[in-house]
Amino acid sequence: MNGSKVKIWKQDPSVESIGVRTAYINTEINSGPQDKDIVIKGMPLVQGNSNNDFLFDPVQNPIEFDAVHTFTVVRKVLTMYRRALNRNNVTQNFDWQWGPEPISVYPRAGIEANAYYSRGQKSLRFYYFHPGGNERANLVYTCQSFDIVSHEVGHAVLDSLKPGYWNSWHLQTGGLHESFGDLTTIFTMLSQLDQCEAIIAESKGDLHAKSFFPYVAEQFGEALGRSTGLRNADNNLKLSQVSNQVHDISRVFTGAVYDILADIFEDYHKPALYDQAETLLRVGKHMTSLVILALLNGPDRNATYRDIANKMIAIEPVPKWKEFISDQFERREVLGSSLSLTTEQPQALVWTKCCGSLHHHEHTDGVNKAISEEQKKQGKS
Numbered sequence: 106m107n108g109s110k111v112k113i114w115k116q117d118p119s120v121e122s123i124g125v126r127t128a129y130i131n132t133e134i135n136s137g138p139q140d141k142d143i144v145i146k147g148m149p150l151v152q153g154n155s156n157n158d159f160l161f162d163p164v165q166n167p168i169e170f171d172a173v174h175t176f177t178v179v180r181k182v183l184t185m186y187r188r189a190l191n192r193n194n195v196t197q198n199f200d201w202q203w204g205p206e207p208i209s210v211y212p213r214a215g216i217e218a219n220a221y222y223s224r225g226q227k228s229l230r231f232y233y234f235h236p237g238g239n240e241r242a243n244l245v246y247t248c249q250s251f252d253i254v255s256h257e258v259g260h261a262v263l264d265s266l267k268p269g270y271w272n273s274w275h276l277q278t279g280g281l282h283e284s285f286g287d288l289t290t291i292f293t294m295l296s297q298l299d300q301c302e303a304i305i306a307e308s309k310g311d312l313h314a315k316s317f318f319p320y321v322a323e324q325f326g327e328a329l330g331r332s333t334g335l336r337n338a339d340n341n342l343k344l345s346q347v348s349n350q351v352h353d354i355s356r357v358f359t360g361a362v363y364d365i366l367a368d369i370f371e372d373y374h375k376p377a378l379y380d381q382a383e384t385l386l387r388v389g390k391h392m393t394s395l396v397i398l399a400l401l402n403g404p405d406r407n408a409t410y411r412d413i414a415n416k417m418i419a420i421e422p423v424p425k426w427k428e429f430i431s432d433q434f435e436r437r438e439v440l441g442s443s444l445s446l447t448t449e450q451p452q453a454l455v456w457t458k459c460c461g462s463l464h465h466h467e468h469t470d471g472v473n474k475a476i477s478e479e480q481k482k483q484g485k486s
């Protein structure tokens with residue numbers, strides 16, 4: 106018998122009427138839960154039943170449920186990217202940034218409004234807190250948020266593919282890291298058929314529909330003072346409209362990728378022939394491959410949006426879709442005549458609104474060192 110059944114939150118538990126669903130993990134899970142890539146820590150050991158299924162009730166067994174839920178979201182993100190690389194014949198073996206030792210995942214790391222990836226601690230840590238500091242309010246567990254967990258795994262995956270981004274001085278490289286977290290949330294949603302069906306139903310097949318956004322307006326992100334995922338993605342920001350705030354500049358890249366996804370979906374969907382949810386799943390896989398391959402083939406340090414946009418255009422096989430990519434990046438002043446050059450100088454970066462991974466001192470220390478080294482270098486030349 107292969108694989109295990111698990112029960113997870115369909116979306117964030119704060120989003121009404123979503124509830125719990127049963128999902129399937131096709132790879133082997135051991136008690137913990139853990140596997141060769143992921144180990145759940147800081148919780149009592151969770152064991153599967155006689156079929157090695159991990160089916161817990163969120164009310165009766167909240168601790169076991171959270172452990173399995175968090176494990177499953179991390180697993181789904183990893184499996185999605187591994188499949189994208191395998192489909193594209195990338196045979197390179199990607200361990201975590203530190204090697205084959207599994208990442209330690211703490212679903213209930215302590216009381217704090219925070220969640221982060223730490224390279225030094227080889228871990229993902231998800232905290233819990235009283236919203237607004239109100240001790241009478243119910244605790245909010247960040248590990249229960251699909252949005253937050255998948256975003257943080259995105260940082261860990263990008264750090265294993267491109268370790269040099271972690272201490273690059275370039276503002277846009279920081280933007281790529283934060284954007285990749287949000288894109289990971291979007292791609293992981295789109296890798297699940299039931300989510301595609303829900304998105305098509307809520308948006309009525311229009312990925313720019315405004316009525317669609319309340320559906321993914323996760324309250325966890327709001328409680329942490331940031332908005333993440335899809336709601337953050339459908340914007341029209343240009344490079345000249347954002348400052349040195351890394352989160353704001355990340356939205357330019359996320360927005361471009363979201364628009365390209367919407368353009369390709371609009372071109373590719375044929376409701377007379379195929380269910381649009383199926384088409385969205387396919388377009389999601391296409392965009393996942395495009396972004397991960399572009400990053401993989403991009404510069405090892407200080408990658409700019411232009412570097413990655415040009416790789417995406419080179420990798421995209423469909424001529425019309427190449428145009429979608431170049432048009433959207435031109436519109437945002439990443440490519441073309443209105444190219445913004447203001448960010449080519451090393452400058453102090455502002456991490457407000459970014460997640461805990463980029464705020465973490467082991468990340469900011471590395472970036473600040475790279476900034477001062479580059480400033481010295483540019484000052485001398």
Ligand SMILES: [Zn+2]
Nearest residue numbers: 283286460462
């Ligand atoms: Zn982040």
